[in-house]
Amino acid sequence: MLKLEIVTPTGQVYAQDVDMVTLPGTEGEMGILPQHAPLITTIGSGEIVARRGLSEDRILVTGGCAEVTAERVAIIAVFATDESAIDENNAEEARKRAEARLQEKLSPEETALVQAALTHSLNQIKIKRRGR
Template sequence: MKTMKLEIVTPSGLIYEGDVKMVTLPGKEGEFGVLPEHASLVSLLDAGVITVETADGKEIMIAINHGYVKVDEGKVSCIVDGAVLISDEEGKLSERMAEAKELLQKAQTSDMAIAAAVSKVESIKKSY
């Protein structure tokens, strides 16, 4: 399967960079997926969870508060104000879940978007 480059950057630096099969993003108008060779676009991102399917089939989730994304045929660049990489590394999951929930609850967006994003983070915790 084809892959594309994904980078997620905050003012503090690079949060994620790698080759991915697919990325699902929390757009301002709703969640949308991007596959390799997607048409070019620029979109606002709302508080939520970016879901990444890596080139080796792993799933990674990154909680964000807001930002924007630029999509080209071979690259997706997300510029966000705040982000927390959620991982299943031993001892890190509950710490990162708390950070992710705090980040989302501080987001200045609609209460419904925040509630949906926090719910998604809590469901991630239950699946591990």
């Protein structure tokens, strides 16, 4: 059993015991099983897939770090949304907001942040549409 924890600055998003975790590392996807060697990695944007028995939980993350030890996977992420909690309208609105912001004059670091928000909302929309 692996203990999976996902925490964002606005609170804890996920805490469950799972059988296997797939992480979107910046260097590519990685599957984590119990008794994995200790690992610390940065995370890009994508889905974390947590397998519990036959069911799967998918959590969308954008940007973060993960620490893997033999019995635990701890993830801190800037954005994270549980897939079942994705609201397409909200995501669509966030996308529009981010796109509007990009039209404005922004400093480079602000642009990077808005880009991250945009990626996160686009991913949300993509996942929601794929499910249909």
